[in-house]
Amino acid sequence: MSDLYQQGNSAFVDEDYGKACELYTQALQAEPSNAKILEARANAHLRMENWMDALQDSKMAAELDPKSSKALLRKGIASFHLEEYEAAKEAFDAGASLAPDNSQFQTWARKCQAELEDERAAAQPAPSLAPAPPTQQSAPSQAAPAATPPAAAPAPPPSASGASNQPLLNPKLPQVPERRFRHQWYQLQSKVTVDVYAKNMSKEQVSVTFGEQRLTVIIKEEGKDDYVLDIELFGKVKPEECHFEILKTKIEITMVKADGAHWADLEKSSKPSLPTPGAPAPGE
Numbered sequence: 550m551s552d553l554y555q556q557g558n559s560a561f562v563d564e565d566y567g568k569a570c571e572l573y574t575q576a577l578q579a580e581p582s583n584a585k586i587l588e589a590r591a592n593a594h595l596r597m598e599n600w601m602d603a604l605q606d607s608k609m610a611a612e613l614d615p616k617s618s619k620a621l622l623r624k625g626i627a628s629f630h631l632e633e634y635e636a637a638k639e640a641f642d643a644g645a646s647l648a649p650d651n652s653q654f655q656t657w658a659r660k661c662q663a664e665l666e667d668e669r670a671a672a673q674p675a676p677s678l679a680p681a682p683p684t685q686q687s688a689p690s691q692a693a694p695a696a697t698p699p700a701a702a703p704a705p706p707p708s709a710s711g712a713s714n715q716p717l718l719n720p721k722l723p724q725v726p727e728r729r730f731r732h733q734w735y736q737l738q739s740k741v742t743v744d745v746y747a748k749n750m751s752k753e754q755v756s757v758t759f760g761e762q763r764l765t766v767i768i769k770e771e772g773k774d775d776y777v778l779d780i781e782l783f784g785k786v787k788p789e790e791c792h793f794e795i796l797k798t799k800i801e802i803t804m805v806k807a808d809g810a811h812w813a814d815l816e817k818s819s820k821p822s823l824p825t826p827g828a829p830a831p832g833e
Contacts (some may be wrong), residue, residue: 551576554586561593569593581811582738584614591623603627605735611640612737618648625657633746634664635797729776730768734815741786741812743802745778750795757802759788762817764804783812 557572573590580586591606604627610620625640638661645654732745747755747768758765762785766778785807793802806812 551579553579554583554589557586557589557593561589561596564596566593566596570597582613584610584617584620587613588617588619588623591620591627595623595626598630600627600630601733604631605733608742609735609737616647618644618651618654621647622651622653622657625654625661629657629661629664631746632664633798634661634668636799637661638665729773730778732778736806736812738809739806741782741804741806741815743804743815745800745802746798747776747800748798750800752795755793755795755800757793757800759786759791759804761785761788761807764802766800766802768800780815781817783814783817784808784810 553572553576557569560569560572570590570593573586576586587606587610591603594603603623607620607624607627610617611624621640621644625637628637638658641654641658730745730747732743734743745766754769756767762782764780764782768776786804787807790805793800
């Protein structure tokens with residue numbers, strides 16, 4: 550393990566989590582597939598409440614080392630704070646099978662179960678209440694005289710332009726675009742994964758199309774405009790080997806890289822793609 554990793558651990562112990570992240574990132578430049586460094590950086594992100602970054606690092610660590618209970622614990626905690634309770638519980642259950650003596654997994658799994666039960670209860674329609682029968686009232690002995698309606702106020706004079714001076718009723722406010730689904734991505738040497746966080750989607754609602762350098766995701770919801778995620782990818786992929794899976798809390802998209810290049814971003818930009826450290830350059 551590199552000295553940078555050890556220095557990062559020292560900074561973490563000193564509770565300098567930002568410095569620890571910087572050192573772990575430098576260590577990963579030399580060892581991008583080191584699951585332990587990714588676990589450590591995920592833990593530092595958790596301490597700083599960088600939930601998305603923690604989730605990305607812990608997911609990569611869990612893929613690189615499926616037997617890492619630490620990676621699963623951190624993946625679950627990050628998912629929990631992002632309110633992805635189903636995914637969090639899956640991570641905690643998997644971690645508990647690897648480390649049955651670690652009571653943290655059971656504690657967190659119970660928290661997830663409680664949140665899931667609250668979500669289900671909130672989704673249930675409220676019971677309809679029957680209207681109360683009308684109360685019978687005795688007729689008054691003498692009818693009250695009808696009230697005299699107030700005199701109507703004189704209408705304001707028209708403006709010089711002929712337009713009415715009365716204010717508009719229910720004026721239309723400008724509509725703010727709705728951000729319905731968030732997405733995140735991470736990469737390994739041979740593939741790129743994109744997670745679109747859309748819950749409880751059916752196969753009929755989701756369409757994913759892969760091009761050599763394009764990803765298009767369309768989600769249909771009744772009564773709403775289609776959600777479209779259309780990305781010109783940073784690098785090329787092998788469309789015939791790409792696939793997606795519809796899970797309870799998200800759509801998980803896996804794309805196989807056409808070469809061993811490291812992507813500086815998910816979307817195409819002016820930045821050149823660099824070979825992943827330790828990976829053979831194309832053509833070698």
